[in-house]
Amino acid sequence: MxxxxxxxxxxxxxxxxxxxxxxxxxxxxxxxxxxxxxxxxxxxxxxxxxxxxxxxxxxxxxxxxxxxxxxxxxxxxxxxxxxxxxxxxxxxxxxxxxxxxxxxxxxxxxxxxxxxxxxxxCAVIAALSVAGLPSDRFMFEGFLPAKQHARQATLKALVRERRTMIFYEAPHRLRDSLADVLTVMGPDRTVVLAREITKLFETVKRLPAAEMLEWVSADSNQQRGECVVLIAGFGGDDGIPVSVIEMLDVLRAELPLKQAAALCAKITGIKKNQLYQYGIENPL
Missing domain, CATH: 3.40.1010.10 (Tetrapyrrole methylase, N-terminal domain)
Structure with a gap:
């Protein structure tokens, strides 16, 4: 041979x-x-x-x-x-x-x-496929931290993340995590709960954060089993497009906020006062 x-x-x-x-x-x-x-x-x-x-x-x-x-x-x-x-x-x-x-x-x-x-x-992909959230770009973060302070810090770091965010969560921490999503990302941020995927009591629910917390809190059955939580990406604040916020952030990193807002307004056509107020409420 x-x-x-x-x-x-x-x-x-x-x-x-x-x-x-x-x-x-x-x-x-x-x-x-x-x-x-x-x-x-x-x-x-x-x-x-x-x-x-x-x-x-x-x-x-x-x-x-x-x-x-x-x-x-x-x-x-x-x-x-x-x-x-x-x-x-x-x-x-x-x-x-x-x-x-x-x-x-x-x-x-x-x-x-x-x-x-x-x-x-794969629970991540299965949940994403039925969530009705943008799936062209997404991120998987595994489990959120168990402690509230660390969990909120993680969410704050992601508050302007534009991709769909996916997390696993333990059922006994689900309510606390949803409460932190509400606190950090606001009542209107869209959240999807995909629970017990492929099993007898499979549930997929999509609601604004405030309504999701209320719905889960009212039904103890939703606090059981394997949970995937998906959060819609950041889409801008107060009608300000994400691209404008990103420009404002670049400018105010180098200039006083008042100057940065004025220059950003001149470039984009967004009202100066609106940009200034956003900067006050959302410091770098």
Missing amino acids: SEASIVEISPTLYVVATPIGNLADMVPRAIEVLQTVALIAAEDTRHSRPLLKHFDIDTPLVAYHDHSNNAALERLLDHMRGGKDLALISDAGTPLVSDPGYRLVDLALSEGFKVVPIPGA
Whole structure:
């Protein structure tokens, strides 16, 4: 056999998405991969075993999560160094999207192993697809901080973010987080709650922030399950276009506010007093 006919087969790490609720969302390719790899690394083996049993997958299962030590990570890499394929799954959805796996993927790539995604369910994308908010540009921020001060600081840093913002939130913190969205971003900012996606009590609700807080507070059922919160991007204040606000911010960073407002008004045609009042209410 000539050297040209010899094909070196590299061990592969498969990053496999699993259903976020409805088991019918499991894609056939994911089942095939999980049945044929030598080992499956799961975020929580107790959670994953019923899923694997449902699809007649008897592949050996080991735990791998954010608290796994370096020794556990090395054992997985040794498995691949020995020429065997490995699959990574999380409790639900696509691994690495607010789920463990980054270190394993990073090191697998660093050692030259092939890493292959097996796409499927992802709560972030599923929620965005039904939210009715702009989806050409969006940002995912994971979970909001648990403490109010840190949570409000995060929201304040994003108050003028123009992209659609997406967060995961724990059900027991949902009301407090919505109250902070109301406080920081105002009563009229559009908020979407996508709860229990693909499950029996799936709910998608879109309301202004004040009405959303009132609606969730009035129904304890909306404070249960897996929650995705989407917030509409900043669209300007008091009828002032975002582009004008950005210009005013650049000018007032270098000039006194009164001068900056006058110059911005002259360039854009927006009333000077309106710009000045905005600057007073929204200091840099």
